[in-house]
Amino acid sequence: MAEGSVPAVWRRYPQRYRLVGSKCETCGEFFFPPRIICPNCRRKGKVVEYQFSGRGVVESYTVVHTPPADMEDQAPYVLAIVRLEEGPMLTAQIVDVDPREVKIGMPVRMVFRRISEDGEDGLINYGYKFAPL
Amino acid sequence: MRKVAVVGVGMTKFGERWEAGLKELTAEAGIRAIEDAGISGDEVEAVYVGNMSGGRFVGQEHIGALLADAMGLNPVPATRVEAACASGGLAFRQAYLAVASGEFDIVVAGGIEKMTDVLTGQATTTLGGAADQEWETFFGATFPSLYALIARRHMHEFGTTEEQLARVAVKNHYNGARNPFAQYQKEITLDQVLNSSPVAEPLKLLDCSPITDGAAAVVIASEDVAKKLTDTPVWVNASAQASDTLALHDRKSLTTLRATVEAGKKAFQKAGISPRDVDLAEVHDCFTIAEILAVEDLGFVKKGEGGKAVEDGMFDLNSDVSVNTSGGLKACGHPVGATGIKQVVEVTWQLRGEAGKRQVDKAEIGLTHNVGGSGATAVVHILSRYIDLRSRR
Numbered sequence: 371m372a373e374g375s376v377p378a379v380w381r382r383y384p385q386r387y388r389l390v391g392s393k394c395e396t397c398g399e400f401f402f403p404p405r406i407i408c409p410n411c412r413r414k415g416k417v418v419e420y421q422f423s424g425r426g427v428v429e430s431y432t433v434v435h436t437p438p439a440d441m442e443d444q445a446p447y448v449l450a451i452v453r454l455e456e457g458p459m460l461t462a463q464i465v466d467v468d469p470r471e472v473k474i475g476m477p478v479r480m481v482f483r484r485i486s487e488d489g490e491d492g493l494i495n496y497g498y499k500f501a502p503l
Numbered sequence: 504m505r506k507v508a509v510v511g512v513g514m515t516k517f518g519e520r521w522e523a524g525l526k527e528l529t530a531e532a533g534i535r536a537i538e539d540a541g542i543s544g545d546e547v548e549a550v551y552v553g554n555m556s557g558g559r560f561v562g563q564e565h566i567g568a569l570l571a572d573a574m575g576l577n578p579v580p581a582t583r584v585e586a587a588c589a590s591g592g593l594a595f596r597q598a599y600l601a602v603a604s605g606e607f608d609i610v611v612a613g614g615i616e617k618m619t620d621v622l623t624g625q626a627t628t629t630l631g632g633a634a635d636q637e638w639e640t641f642f643g644a645t646f647p648s649l650y651a652l653i654a655r656r657h658m659h660e661f662g663t664t665e666e667q668l669a670r671v672a673v674k675n676h677y678n679g680a681r682n683p684f685a686q687y688q689k690e691i692t693l694d695q696v697l698n699s700s701p702v703a704e705p706l707k708l709l710d711c712s713p714i715t716d717g718a719a720a721v722v723i724a725s726e727d728v729a730k731k732l733t734d735t736p737v738w739v740n741a742s743a744q745a746s747d748t749l750a751l752h753d754r755k756s757l758t759t760l761r762a763t764v765e766a767g768k769k770a771f772q773k774a775g776i777s778p779r780d781v782d783l784a785e786v787h788d789c790f791t792i793a794e795i796l797a798v799e800d801l802g803f804v805k806k807g808e809g810g811k812a813v814e815d816g817m818f819d820l821n822s823d824v825s826v827n828t829s830g831g832l833k834a835c836g837h838p839v840g841a842t843g844i845k846q847v848v849e850v851t852w853q854l855r856g857e858a859g860k861r862q863v864d865k866a867e868i869g870l871t872h873n874v875g876g877s878g879a880t881a882v883v884h885i886l887s888r889y890i891d892l893r894s895r896r
């Protein structure tokens with residue numbers, strides 16, 4: 371992401387703040403982040419907005435000890451791939467848990483948190499993290 | 504399509520090259536390749552260069568023309584190719600296609616990355632650009648952490664162990680210790696890897712390839728020209744490439760790089776051989792788990808058996824398939840844009856019998872495998888001393 375770009379952050383609010391994705395009513399597949407066109411059905415697909423439940427399970431996880439510069443205050447943190455109960459997977463931090471307790475298959479739910487800070491005067495980015503259910 | 508051969512190769516010493524900038528590194532590798540080909544340079548008709556991020560590492564874009572100029576090749580057309588860590592492999596493929604198509608007879612393919620002018624944190628951020636910025640990096644994914652997610656899942660599904668991962672690093676350092684161009688020419692022990700500091704668990708510092716300055720270059724030529732230039736042409740028997748989603752989480756499987764599977768299948772099919780025919784392979788071991796994925800996805804072993812095979816020594820020097828004889832990205836170093844070209848340089852030296860202390864006995868068929876990001880791009884080449892592997896002529 372271009373550092374400090376307001377529009378680049380603003381246009382992702384619905385997805386990052388509320389887990390708004392999309393769904394193809396023709397084949398039933400869910401998309402997060404949302405797709406405008408269904409890759410299965412293409413022109414025959416009917417894609418509509420969909421509010422994900424925010425529940426999922428941990429598919430894999432790691433504890434990050436060497437973070438990017440804008441997340442140095444958070445390390446070490448747990449980063450995971452979460453499979454949402456509707457199907458799609460995403461990458462997010464797991465919080466409110468002892469890192470040693472995180473396991474593959476652990477049920478989690480979305481929480482709204484501060485993600486990163488672009489230095490003293492920069493943007494503060496918010497979005498989803500996940501916590502034990 | 505015409506037959507294409509590698510007729511000249513050269514590379515710089517890989518490492519922290521504080522005394523050298525982009526131009527010096529480029530000239531060093533380019534001149535060696537041109538001299539090795541036994542040409543003056545006037546014969547070169549085009550240049551393709553792999554470079555991931557001159558813009559962020561040294562503030563320099565427009566690397567194509569810069570490289571042609573540094574090698575003294577103006578006014579030949581020069582094109583930069585970018586596919587993150589697969590930039591070099593892709594530059595080689597573009598050069599190959601340009602000669603195979605009949606457009607040019609002699610072309611230089613180069614790769615360059617100057618990484619140590621920035622602090623490690625900045626380098627980490629720049630390399631993170633190979634991942635999906637909006638949906639991975641934004642949420643705290645770093646490059647090592649993506650491969651750590653793969654490693655953890657591989658351990659979960661197949662019982663792969665941290666010792667098996669470490670064994671990849673030990674093997675590649677053993678080979679690197681026998682390569683005068685390698686960044687680390689020092690053997691390491693299993694305990695050293697296992698006790699190195701955590702980067703993204705289960706990956707530790709010695710599971711990760713380093714930050715490196717370096718360049719590599721090769722001269723390739725069409726059949727007629729190659730036969731005039733050298734008695735030891737190394738033929739490009741197959742070139743294949745495939746793509747996948749940038750984000751790891753968008754893939755059906757977290758433990759298979761589909762782009763590698765597809766590019767590998769296509770390459771073996773084109774060359775008319777199977778994985779068991781390969782004597783040596785330079786595979787993309789940006790992290791130890793990546794080499795395990797590579798040997799599985801290329802078909803040297805079944806999915807899930809890579810860790811065990813590494814532990815059993817199947818990929819040691821002069822075993823079933825000698826993997827990463829150069830030391831790989833791990834020990835030879837990983838100047839991202841140069842790596843894919845360096846792989847071709849190493850395989851060429853091996854096939855010519857010029858690899859010194861790390862020479863593979865009776866090396867006839869070699870493979871290179873270069874990956875971009877966490878697997879969104881894969882490029883596979885098969886090279887040999889035979890112009891046609893089906894008839895072995």
Ligand SMILES: [Zn+2]
Nearest residue numbers: 394397408411
């Ligand atoms: Zn559909």
